[in-house]
Amino acid sequence: MLTKSELEFLNSQGLDASQVFDAKGRAPIEVKDEAKRLGKKIILGVPCAAAGHRLRTRYGHCAQCNPAHLGYQNRASVQGDVYIAVSPSLRWTKVGSTTNRDQRFAKLNFDAYGTAHDWKPVFWVTTEQSGKIELDVHRSLRRYSVEATYVKDGKPQVSRECFSCSAVVAMNAVVESIRRGRYRTSGQWMDQRYQWK
Numbered sequence: 001m002l003t004k005s006e007l008e009f010l011n012s013q014g015l016d017a018s019q020v021f022d023a024k025g026r027a028p029i030e031v032k033d034e035a036k037r038l039g040k041k042i043i044l045g046v047p048c049a050a051a052g053h054r055l056r057t058r059y060g061h062c063a064q065c066n067p068a069h070l071g072y073q074n075r076a077s078v079q080g081d082v083y084i085a086v087s088p089s090l091r092w093t094k095v096g097s098t099t100n101r102d103q104r105f106a107k108l109n110f111d112a113y114g115t116a117h118d119w120k121p122v123f124w125v126t127t128e129q130s131g132k133i134e135l136d137v138h139r140s141l142r143r144y145s146v147e148a149t150y151v152k153d154g155k156p157q158v159s160r161e162c163f164s165c166s167a168v169v170a171m172n173a174v175v176e177s178i179r180r181g182r183y184r185t186s187g188q189w190m191d192q193r194y195q196w197k
């Protein structure tokens with residue numbers, strides 16, 4: 001039986017209870033092959049010494065103390081936010097994904113995508129598979145794609161995240177991708193002051 005915080009941790013890593021193997025007191029090393037065969041990424045084992053966590057990697061590391069040990073997971077599967085930002089000066093829409101929304105939004109204008117400094121977020125949704133959804137939406141908006149250059153670490157970069165379409169078109173593409181993949185979402189926001197049309 002998993003606790004609420006264990007379930008929340010799994011969710012934050014794009015995993016769920018079906019990926020947990022209960023070691024029932026045995027050491028991770030004894031059960032790791034069996035867990036792997038069953039496709040289980042997490043072993044429910046004896047509590048870790050540091051904090052009493054029970055979720056371990058198949059190598060026996062505490063997954064909760066250091067989620068980086070779950071490094072074999074695809075980054076795209078991690079829960080995060082898919083967001084839409086608009087630049088009124090360019091009339092462009094940007095679709096991105098992030099696992100640190102506040103930091104990402106603070107950096108939008110710092111990076112000056114497409115040389116614009118007026119990017120503002122108008123929509124985000126917290127969802128599993130955020131990286132995958134982002135790529136899916138970029139594909140479906142391809143006909144609106146515009147190449148934006150920006151400077152990162154002193155070097156010019158080309159961004160493929162900008163589109164010459166309205167935010168509504170981009171938002172519909174995000175919603176459609178989530179619906180098609182039946183991904184679970186856990187919150188969303190849209191700027192009510194923005195002229196959605």
Ligand SMILES: [Zn+2]
Pocket residue numbers: 048049050051052053062063064065066
């Ligand atoms: Zn721990």
